[in-house]
Amino acid sequence: MYQIDDLTKTYQQGKRVVRALRGVSLTIGDGELVAVQGPTGGGKSTLLQMLGGLDRPTSGTVKLDGADLAGMSDAQLTAARAETIGFVFQNFNLIPTLTALENVETALVPAKIPRQTRNARALAALESVGLGDRGDHLPGELSGGQQQRVAIARALVKNPKVLLADEPTGNLDEETRDEIVDLIVGLWKDQGLTIVLVTHDSVVAQRTPRRLRIAKGAVKDLTAA
Numbered sequence: 619m620y621q622i623d624d625l626t627k628t629y630q631q632g633k634r635v636v637r638a639l640r641g642v643s644l645t646i647g648d649g650e651l652v653a654v655q656g657p658t659g660g661g662k663s664t665l666l667q668m669l670g671g672l673d674r675p676t677s678g679t680v681k682l683d684g685a686d687l688a689g690m691s692d693a694q695l696t697a698a699r700a701e702t703i704g705f706v707f708q709n710f711n712l713i714p715t716l717t718a719l720e721n722v723e724t725a726l727v728p729a730k731i732p733r734q735t736r737n738a739r740a741l742a743a744l745e746s747v748g749l750g751d752r753g754d755h756l757p758g759e760l761s762g763g764q765q766q767r768v769a770i771a772r773a774l775v776k777n778p779k780v781l782l783a784d785e786p787t788g789n790l791d792e793e794t795r796d797e798i799v800d801l802i803v804g805l806w807k808d809q810g811l812t813i814v815l816v817t818h819d820s821v822v823a824q825r826t827p828r829r830l831r832i833a834k835g836a837v838k839d840l841t842a843a
């Protein structure tokens with residue numbers, strides 16, 4: 619589980635100091651599916667980056683199963699990301715020159731998994747997102763929804779404990795959005811993942827049991843009793 623205490627993140631923009639997170643404290647339990655909503659510039663992506671160890675807080679702690687990401691060395695953070703945390707982004711972030719299968723396999727390279735095992739696991743991951751027959755396609759040959767499925771397979775192939783998704787449906791039409799949300803909710807139910815989903819879209823947020831709103835760097839739990 620995540621235990622976040624008094625987390626702040628400050629950016630310097632020229633002479634201006636931007637306080638993207640202002641003393642956020644939050645607990646996210648194992649196996650929760652949480653949506654993070656809020657106005658543009660409110661701090662949603664910054665919070666997700668802190669949860670994923672993609673950037674370091676200015677102060678405060680981000681503990682994942684008791685280990686503070688903020689206090690880890692770069693090598694420890696890289697290992698945590700390689701093994702424990704999967705990421706999905708709005709723009710899919712696939713490598714255009716690699717096939718779908720190769721894109722998924724890349725997630726297993728840092729964990730030093732042998733090539734043959736990588737291949738079999740990547741294929742199984744593509745099958746789990748309904749793309750078992752598209753492994754040899756390049757991203758440019760796939761629809762937006764299919765590319766996001768490949769990105770989800772790439773995030774899940776390492777069997778992470780946590781899936782962090784930043785506007786995963788932001789570039790998709792409504793029908794495809796609903797398919798991708800169905801897929802994410804289905805994976806959450808089947809695999810017991812902890813999922814944090816940043817979204818502008820209330821339709822997406824309504825599918826999650828817990829909703830947080832972050833505005834001006836402060837978090838409010840919209841589902842708190």
Ligand SMILES: Nc1ncnc2c1ncn2[C@@H]1O[C@H](COP(=O)(O)OP(=O)(O)OP(=O)(O)O)[C@@H](O)[C@H]1O
Binds near residue numbers: 629657660661662
């Ligand atoms: N790398 C950076 N350098 C400087 N300022 C940054 C950086 N990243 C974010 N910010 C600033 O921090 C604040 C919060 O940004 P953040 O991207 O977390 O908001 P957001 O809620 O995700 O917004 P959006 O919905 O537009 O993606 C904004 O004022 C933004 O300009």
